[in-house]
Amino acid sequence: xxxxxxxxxxxxxxxxxxxxxxxxxxxxxxxxxxxxxxxxxxxxxxxxxxxxxxxxxxxxxxxxxxxxxxxxxxxxxxxxxxxxxxxxxxxxxxxxxxxxxxxxxxxxxxxxxxxxxxxxxxxxxxxxxxxxxxxxxxxxxxxxxxxxxxxxxxxxxxxxxxxxxxxxxxxxxxxxxxxxxxxxxx
Amino acid sequence: xxxxxxxxxxxxxxxxxxxxxxxxxxxxxxxxxxxxxxxxxxxxxxxxxxxxxxxxxxxxxxxxxxxxxxxxxxxxxxxxxxxxxxxxxxxxxxxxxxxxxxxxxxxxxxxxxxxxxxxxxxxxxxxxxxxxxxxxxxxxxxxxxxxxxxxxxxxxxxxxxxxxxxxxxxxxxxxxxxxxxxxxxxxxxxxxxxxxxxxxxxxxxxxxxxxxxxxxxxxxxxxxxxxxxxxxxxxxxxxxxxxxxxxxxxxxxxxxxxxxxxxxxxxxxxxxxxxxxxxxxxxxxxxxxxxxxxxxxxxxxxxxxxxxxxxxxxxxxxxxxxxxxxxxxxxxxxxxxxxxxxxxxxxx
Numbered sequence: 001x002x003x004x005x006x007x008x009x010x011x012x013x014x015x016x017x018x019x020x021x022x023x024x025x026x027x028x029x030x031x032x033x034x035x036x037x038x039x040x041x042x043x044x045x046x047x048x049x050x051x052x053x054x055x056x057x058x059x060x061x062x063x064x065x066x067x068x069x070x071x072x073x074x075x076x077x078x079x080x081x082x083x084x085x086x087x088x089x090x091x092x093x094x095x096x097x098x099x100x101x102x103x104x105x106x107x108x109x110x111x112x113x114x115x116x117x118x119x120x121x122x123x124x125x126x127x128x129x130x131x132x133x134x135x136x137x138x139x140x141x142x143x144x145x146x147x148x149x150x151x152x153x154x155x156x157x158x159x160x161x162x163x164x165x166x167x168x169x170x171x172x173x174x175x176x177x178x179x180x181x182x183x184x185x186x
Numbered sequence: 187x188x189x190x191x192x193x194x195x196x197x198x199x200x201x202x203x204x205x206x207x208x209x210x211x212x213x214x215x216x217x218x219x220x221x222x223x224x225x226x227x228x229x230x231x232x233x234x235x236x237x238x239x240x241x242x243x244x245x246x247x248x249x250x251x252x253x254x255x256x257x258x259x260x261x262x263x264x265x266x267x268x269x270x271x272x273x274x275x276x277x278x279x280x281x282x283x284x285x286x287x288x289x290x291x292x293x294x295x296x297x298x299x300x301x302x303x304x305x306x307x308x309x310x311x312x313x314x315x316x317x318x319x320x321x322x323x324x325x326x327x328x329x330x331x332x333x334x335x336x337x338x339x340x341x342x343x344x345x346x347x348x349x350x351x352x353x354x355x356x357x358x359x360x361x362x363x364x365x366x367x368x369x370x371x372x373x374x375x376x377x378x379x380x381x382x383x384x385x386x387x388x389x390x391x392x393x394x395x396x397x398x399x400x401x402x403x404x405x406x407x408x409x410x411x412x413x414x415x416x417x418x419x420x421x422x423x424x425x426x427x428x429x430x431x432x433x434x435x436x437x438x439x440x441x442x443x444x445x446x447x448x449x450x451x452x453x454x455x456x457x458x459x460x461x462x463x464x465x466x467x468x469x470x471x472x473x474x475x476x477x478x479x480x481x482x483x484x485x486x487x488x489x490x491x492x493x494x495x496x497x498x499x500x501x502x503x504x505x506x507x508x509x510x511x512x513x514x515x516x517x518x519x520x521x522x523x524x525x526x527x528x529x530x531x532x533x534x
Contacts (some may be wrong), residue, residue: 022215031212068203068212076199106194118197126202132209144198148211156211 003066010058027073036078050074110185
């Protein structure tokens with residue numbers, strides 16, 4: 001079943017929408033979630049919650065890209081869950097590696113409180129990504145969005161881990177420079 | 187202002203879906219997706235070994251540069267050829283609007299690991315690479331000398347390679363991981379000059395990627411017999427002295443003449459990963475900035491039996507990469523008793 005048909009099921013309030021979404025995208029969401037929470041059980045719960053959120057939000061939302069839409073929900077829920085259980089669960093699972101690696105990757109920019117400013121920040125980051133080489137952009141997004149461990153990113157692209165780290169390092173520096181230039185508090 | 191990394195992380199959820207889709211590590215043909223993340227230390231270890239070797243690898247050409255630097259172009263290495271170096275907003279997707287709230291059927295589903303489709307498993311090819319126009323070496327030699335470097339006279343035309351069998355017969359071979367030679371392309375050059383005789387082994391993983399363009403990591407290994415080192419004149423002799431290392435600082439005339447920094451340490455400290463992140467060590471890096479790009483360079487030497495191994499790292503050193511740049515020599519490959527050279531026995 002294609003995405004448009006699944007979305008129509010949501011709009012028709014057919015519970016098949018959930019089943020079809022799960023069939024098609026649960027694995028994807030589970031992978032994203034597992035990379036963040038580091039536990040199969042937690043990841044599974046996040047996937048279930050993701051489907052519930054989708055059910056509750058479509059309609060009114062009509063996502064252009066259901067995969068990314070669900071992935072975003074799964075990511076957000078997983079980050080929330082990770083935060084909630086960090087103190088108890090830190091050290092479990094593979095995700096810790098990925099989280100630790102993030103420390104040197106995320107741009108050190110103070111997020112604006114204002115929603116509009118935050119959107120402006122996001123626009124700048126998106127524009128920045130559009131200016132980068134494809135490999136660099138992919139590596140960066142795989143790290144900061146999918147939270148894929150460096151070693152896995154390296155495998156995906158057939159490059160060394162240190163080159164991957166180097167790319168991330170450079171991307172961070174460039175991004176910070178751009179944001180600073182645009183007046184964001186870096 | 188919110189400053190926590192986690193906030194930034196969450197904010198990034200709204201990245202443009204083009205980038206999210208493009209970078210999707212779980213898309214496409216079958217791959218192992220997230221499953222491998224749960225794999226154990228053996229994978230990490232194996233990967234580290236492969237990567238460590240990979241770093242060493244990119245260095246084929248630099249070897250020659252070093253050699254020439256020693257033969258009269260000091261400082262060349264730190265000056266990269268300028269012509270060879272490159273240099274829609276989404277919204278948060280968390281839906282909040284709930285209409286009627288029919289409870290969906292509980293989503294069951296075994297937490298089976300997701301096996302995405304399509305990402306081919308990268309493999310490292312041990313196949314020797316022979317660039318066009320390069321004299322074909324004897325069959326079991328995994329060597330390459332990139333044409334451009336030879337064309338520019340940066341490599342001696344009379345270089346020769348050793349076969350793996352020949353290499354194994356070399357006594358120093360035991361100090362280098364066999365994995366290096368069986369997995370990666372390598373080049374062995376014997377060099378002689380008035381300072382003595384030495385051999386350079388370099389490993390490379392992707393010769394199509396210019397070292398200077400791909401400056402993430404470069405490692406080469408120069409193997410000398412200690413006797414040659416002793417006879418070698420100039421700064422490296424000083425640098426190979428542990429006491430000299432200890433006192434080198436920015437005022438050191440060696441550094442003033444040439445900002446390359448040479449290290450010599452006994453095997454144990456430098457090959458302990460944690461030591462490589464030591465602030466003191468990091469401060470020895472030569473830091474370059476050109477065209478808005480920055481990179482780091484560091485030399486260090488290590489004694490092993492009757493040999494001295496000199497390594498070059500060039501790239502961006504971070505705490506993470508610092509743990510990675512030892513090719514083939516390290517805790518995994520060497521046992522302390524194999525290498526222990528009493529400091530007092532050093533005769534430089």
